[in-house]
Amino acid sequence: MGLNSFTRDNSIFENETVLRDEYTPDDLLERDDELAAYQNALRPVINGAPPKNIFLYGQTGVGKTISTDLVLSQLQSDAEQYDDLGVETIYLNCKDLSTSYQVAANLVNVFRADDPDQSTISTTGYPQSMVYDMLWEHLEDLDGTHALIVLDEVDSIGTDDGILYQLPRASTAGHVTDTYVGVIGICNNFTFRDNLSARVKDTLCEEELHFKPYDANQLGTILRHRAEKAFFDDVLESDVIPAAAAYGAQESGSARQALKLLYKAGDLAREGERSTVTGEDVENARELIAKDRIGDEVNSLPTQGKLALTAVYTLERRGETPSKRIQIHEEYERHASAIDADVLSIRSIHDRLSDLRLKGILDGEERNDGRGGGSYYQYQLGDREDIIGEILQEDERLSALF
Known part of the structure; x- marks a missing residue:
């Protein structure tokens, strides 16, 4: 059977592009309060004052990045009417970056991307101080009074947060003398702030905006x-x-x-x-x-994450969910031993369960039994049971467990 001809259809979609990720709307519906708060946080810039550092929290798809694009475009446009203002924005997605060094090196490369006279640098191999010096030099060379650095998915860097201390202090520490530097961090993980070092919290988190699910x-x-x-x-x-x-x-x-x-x-x-x-x-x-x-x-999980998920799955199959982490850990121990894998502590498995809940793979309900029982999470798969079971059984190392 051969290929059919490609022909244009005109029965369903008039312009399907507007439903896809790459489409950027001209306005953002149902986010008036967040946009107003965002603009207010950036108001010092239009007054020529040092910018506030801003952190945006919320899960993916709730308008954080689009809000940032719209608000910063408006700010740059409005700043053009003032002769003593020049606002530059530098955007970096940190999704695949896990260290401050990588963030700094990639920021250097953002500056160099459109400059034919300068080559990009490797993201490994340089002394960290040299990479920071290159970054300060590029910021110093900007023809603007304000540089706003947007770090999207900044929670990817985990606890290696030195860059989040260095950037907000670039002006006050004398690294950049002619331009005010501000940081806008966009974060999908609500707990990321809790794991930041004390000095970063004091320096960075001046203004926090929360984007709730729609x-x-x-x-x-x-x-x-x-x-x-x-x-x-x-x-x-x-x-x-x-x-x-x-x-x-x-x-x-x-x-x-x-x-x-x-x-x-x-x-x-x-x-x-x-x-x-x-x-x-x-x-x-x-x-x-x-x-x-x-x-x-699920396929992107390491073996230990899959083992924790398998433990919940087998408890669900026996009708023993929602389950506490201690029940899940006991089931996990049996599975890990059966395939000769390392047995992690209950705390480590709890972290994996929390991660699975944040990813939307597990349902987690927080319970509070008062002063005697305390608060705890119970986990279950819900209507994902059949799908997850099929996926887990396709894993060669776990297949024997089924």
Whole structure:
């Protein structure tokens, strides 16, 4: 059977790009309070004063990065009317960076990327002090009064947080004399601040903005706005957007995930050569996306993380969930011993369970039994049981456990 010809379709999508990650909207719906707080935090810049250092918290898909793009673009535009102001922004995604050295080296390369007279540097091999000196030199050479350095997904660097101490002090420490330097950290992990060193907390966290997950009504507004541009008229049945918004709010509160769900539902209708998108398409899209997402997350786990997850899975199969970490650790010990893996402490397994909960793989409910019992988490898989079981059984090292 040969290939079919590629032909343009015009039954479902009028402009599917607006549902995809690479699309940047001109405005941000349902985030008026956050945008106002963000602008207020940056107001010292427009007055010519040193900038505040700002930390944004919230899970992925709740508007942190888009807010930053919109607010900084507005700030730069408004600053142009003042002769004594020049605002420069430097953006770096820290997703794959785990040390302050790597962050500093990559910032140097951001400056050098568009300069044909300077080559980028290796992210290993230089003395750290030399890398910092290069960074200070680039900041000093900026033709601006303010340099705002945006570190997206900054929680990736973990506890190696020296760069978060050095950057906010660049001006006061005399490393950069003609430009005020401010840091904007965008963070997906709410506990990241707790693990920062005391000196970094004192220096960096002047202003903190929290972006809560979207609720179903807010997601409905966002989806309707994008759907008007993405789909042809009368393509969506009346229950599609409410269903996509409800699932999105229930599972993550992420606009990105809700838009992905709506896009996938439309794609399924197109694949089926139908002229309308139905609630059933949303349900089918949800199952496919969940399996893909959970599969990617679980497959990326190290063996010890998979063993902790296997322990919860076997307890769930026996009807013994939600379970406390001590029950899970006992089950984990049996599995680890069975495949001749190192047996980690209950504290280490607790950290892995917390990570799985933050990734949305486990459901974790905090319980408080009062003064006698204290507070603790109970974990379960919920409706992910079958999907996770299939994925775990495909792992060669764990297959014997099943």
